[in-house]
Amino acid sequence: MSSILPLIKNECIKIIKKKRFYVVLLILLILVPIFTYAQMKSSELSRDKFNGDWRLELQQQITDNQNSLGSNRIPEEWKKYRLIFVQQLQYYLDHNVNPKEPNGVTFTREFMDNSISLFIPLLIMAIASDIVSGERTTGTIKMLLTRPVKRWKVLLSKMITMIMFVSLIILSTFAISYLISGAFFGYVGFNMPVFTGFQISGSNVDMSAVHAVPQWEYLLMQCGLIWFVAVTVALLAFMVSVLVKSTAASIVVMMAALIAGTILTNMASAWTSAKYLFMVNLQLTSYLAGTPAPIEGMNLNFSLIVLGIWALVSVIVSFTVFTKRDILN
Amino acid sequence: MNSSKWIWRSVSIVSIVTTLVLLVGFIYAIKDVNAPQVGTEAIERPSQQLGEGVADSMDSKKEYKIAAIGDSLAKGTGDETGSGFVKRSVEGLAKSSGKKTTLLNNLGINGLTTDGLVTKLDEEGVQYVLKQSDVIILSIGGNDLFQGAQLLSSAKGESETSAGAESTNSAHEVTAEKIQSALPKASAQLKVVLEKIRVINPDSYIVYVGLYNPFGDMKELKTVGNEAVTRWNNVALTTINKYENMTLVPTYDLFTHNLKRYLSSDHFHPNAEGYQQIANRIVQGIQ
Numbered sequence: 001m002s003s004i005l006p007l008i009k010n011e012c013i014k015i016i017k018k019k020r021f022y023v024v025l026l027i028l029l030i031l032v033p034i035f036t037y038a039q040m041k042s043s044e045l046s047r048d049k050f051n052g053d054w055r056l057e058l059q060q061q062i063t064d065n066q067n068s069l070g071s072n073r074i075p076e077e078w079k080k081y082r083l084i085f086v087q088q089l090q091y092y093l094d095h096n097v098n099p100k101e102p103n104g105v106t107f108t109r110e111f112m113d114n115s116i117s118l119f120i121p122l123l124i125m126a127i128a129s130d131i132v133s134g135e136r137t138t139g140t141i142k143m144l145l146t147r148p149v150k151r152w153k154v155l156l157s158k159m160i161t162m163i164m165f166v167s168l169i170i171l172s173t174f175a176i177s178y179l180i181s182g183a184f185f186g187y188v189g190f191n192m193p194v195f196t197g198f199q200i201s202g203s204n205v206d207m208s209a210v211h212a213v214p215q216w217e218y219l220l221m222q223c224g225l226i227w228f229v230a231v232t233v234a235l236l237a238f239m240v241s242v243l244v245k246s247t248a249a250s251i252v253v254m255m256a257a258l259i260a261g262t263i264l265t266n267m268a269s270a271w272t273s274a275k276y277l278f279m280v281n282l283q284l285t286s287y288l289a290g291t292p293a294p295i296e297g298m299n300l301n302f303s304l305i306v307l308g309i310w311a312l313v314s315v316i317v318s319f320t321v322f323t324k325r326d327i328l329n
Numbered sequence: 330m331n332s333s334k335w336i337w338r339s340v341s342i343v344s345i346v347t348t349l350v351l352l353v354g355f356i357y358a359i360k361d362v363n364a365p366q367v368g369t370e371a372i373e374r375p376s377q378q379l380g381e382g383v384a385d386s387m388d389s390k391k392e393y394k395i396a397a398i399g400d401s402l403a404k405g406t407g408d409e410t411g412s413g414f415v416k417r418s419v420e421g422l423a424k425s426s427g428k429k430t431t432l433l434n435n436l437g438i439n440g441l442t443t444d445g446l447v448t449k450l451d452e453e454g455v456q457y458v459l460k461q462s463d464v465i466i467l468s469i470g471g472n473d474l475f476q477g478a479q480l481l482s483s484a485k486g487e488s489e490t491s492a493g494a495e496s497t498n499s500a501h502e503v504t505a506e507k508i509q510s511a512l513p514k515a516s517a518q519l520k521v522v523l524e525k526i527r528v529i530n531p532d533s534y535i536v537y538v539g540l541y542n543p544f545g546d547m548k549e550l551k552t553v554g555n556e557a558v559t560r561w562n563n564v565a566l567t568t569i570n571k572y573e574n575m576t577l578v579p580t581y582d583l584f585t586h587n588l589k590r591y592l593s594s595d596h597f598h599p600n601a602e603g604y605q606q607i608a609n610r611i612v613q614g615i616q
Contacts (some may be wrong), residue, residue, distance in 0.1 A: 009337045009341075010339065012337055012340045012614070013333045013336055013337060013338065015341065017336075018335075045421070048564065049497070050434075051431060051433070053433075053461075055454060055458070056433050056434050056457075056458060056461075058434070058454060059434050059436065059454040059455065059458050060434050060436075062436070062454065063434070063435070063436045063438060066438050067404060067437075067438050067439050068439050068539025070438070070439040071439075090452070090454065092452040093452075093453055093457075094452075094453045094454070096431055096453075104548050110397075161581050164340065164344035164345070165344065167344045167347040167348040167351055168340070168343065168344050168347060169596050170347070171343070171347045177347065183430070184554070196361065196362075196365070197361070197362075197365035209365040211365055213361070217357075220350070220353070220354035220357060221348075221354050221355075221358035221359075221361060222354070222358070223351055224351050224353065224355030224357060224358050225354075225355060225358050226351075227348075227351035227352070227354070228355050253580075261607045287362050288358060288362060300359065300363065301359075301363065304359070311497060318439045
């Protein structure tokens with residue numbers, strides 16, 4: 001066990017020195033201000049329209065959604081979403097809580113919510129897809145394996161390092177989006193109540209379990225779920241990185257899978273066995289927020305198990321392949 | 330190699346702490362979703378500030394806050410520009426009075442009946458809007474009397490105007506009997522609606538948009554439709570007369586001989602020009 005720590009240390013330094021992590025930070029530093037600015041513009045617009053009264057805006061939103069419920073041209077599936085959405089908005093309105101109160105924390109919460117299925121996995125891939133295949137592209141894998149360390153230890157050290165950086169990426173996403181959006185919207189809002197516990201049965205929302213949590217607690221839970229998703233994606237990317245020779249190829253494979261996931265979530269529902277695919281299960285935070293799952297019969301535990309199995313399989317595959325394979329050229 | 334040491338230390342400590350925090354959050358989330366703790370805290374409701382409570386006449390008001398509630402006519406269905414009479418009257422009022430005129434909310438919902446409106450008026454959000462408004466434009470009743478009219482129109486090739494509430498009416502067309510039978514109950518409900526709005530906001534000026542008969546050019550429906558609409562408008566007027574600050578804006582006469590000109594292609598809702606005519610009347614009714 002003593003020999004694994006230096007290996008992890010080595011890997012960490014490599015990631016930092018190879019500037020992989022800086023790329024992630026740079027992407028965040030460029031994109032978050034753009035999103036913040038867009039959000040600011042849109043909230044300015046609605047302020048002009050509704051006298052700055054969020055209740056009026058919310059009521060109009062409810063009315064508009066109710067109107068669209070009546071239209072025959074809207075698919076039943078969407079109607080269900082909107083019906084649930086209306087009921088939740090109504091709940092916020094009835095309890096006099098602004099679900100979108102503009103502040104840095106709310107922005108961060110929504111940003112994290114939106115980035116769980118594509119943006120954060122993308123950032124993760126910047127590190128995870130490169131961690132093994134990068135060594136092969138440059139040929140340094142041979143140096144690594146000629147050292148008197150067992151192969152599985154080499155791989156394990158890489159995996160642990162990767163998970164460490166997954167946590168760091170989530171931390172930086174949170175920190176950067178809070179710091180930047182706070183400059184625009186103010187750094188308050190940690191104690192604002194957020195409702196959770198909407199239970200969806202059919203197209204109705206069961207309000208009996210709804211309770212308010214302070215926003216910081218909600219964020220904590222949210223980030224925990226994001227972390228689980230990110231680790232799963234990282235382990236999958238790790239497996240691909242072991243299987244494929246070049247970094248580019250492994251990024252493309254993972255990207256294709258993730259994008260297929262977002263497309264599938266939008267159309268799915270008819271093809272119910274799609275729920276066993278990992279990319280359909282990435283939106284874990286929707287269980288917290290009470291948005292309906294893309295396919296009937298999915299719930300938090302189901303998604304956790306599906307993701308867990310995918311992660312476990314990819315760990316097993318990575319280790320068996322890596323320890324057995326000959327390293328040529 | 331000092332920098333490496335520093336990198337390793339900071340990275341390892343920060344990442345381990347973060348991982349632990351995230352793990353706690355993760356476990357917490359699972360717990361909360363699977364076994365939510367209900368009713369841990371009641372949220373305090375800040376008492377909502379109501380209107381000033383002074384029954385000003387319309388002239389002395391510095392600005393008009395307008396809200397609209399009711400059915401598809403309030404929403405503006407059929408208007409090619411989507412404005413409906415609500416936006417048009419807001420614009421018209423701003424122009425003719427020179428005062429600041431804002432539309433707070435348009436709460437019109439396609440297919441709303443008096444029954445639906447009565448329950449809607451209990452909603453916190455709706456009451457909040459109505460309490461703030463100086464002028465409330467109300468349009469309701471058309472769907473009670475002419476149930477199934479939307480179906481009739483959709484058979485004619487329009488899909489946009491379907492009614493939400495009435496999913497039960499398969500293949501029923503508008504018949505004379507149906508109109509007659511709907512009248513007593515609906516007009517009683519209208520009274521309830523008007524009274525409720527009055528209680529919610531005692532100081533606002535309520536403008537009720539009267540009904541017209543969209544079937545005036547169909548032989549079998551002309552007489553019965555006209556009769557029903559007239560009776561309806563009478564009942565409405567009787568209720569409205571009991572209160573201060575309420576008025577009925579008639580539209581019946583506008584449409585009687587101008588159906589072709591003012592009705593949209595679904596043959597039920599007004600078109601842009603029809604809405605403009607109604608809006609003109611509303612503006613006259615307010616000032």
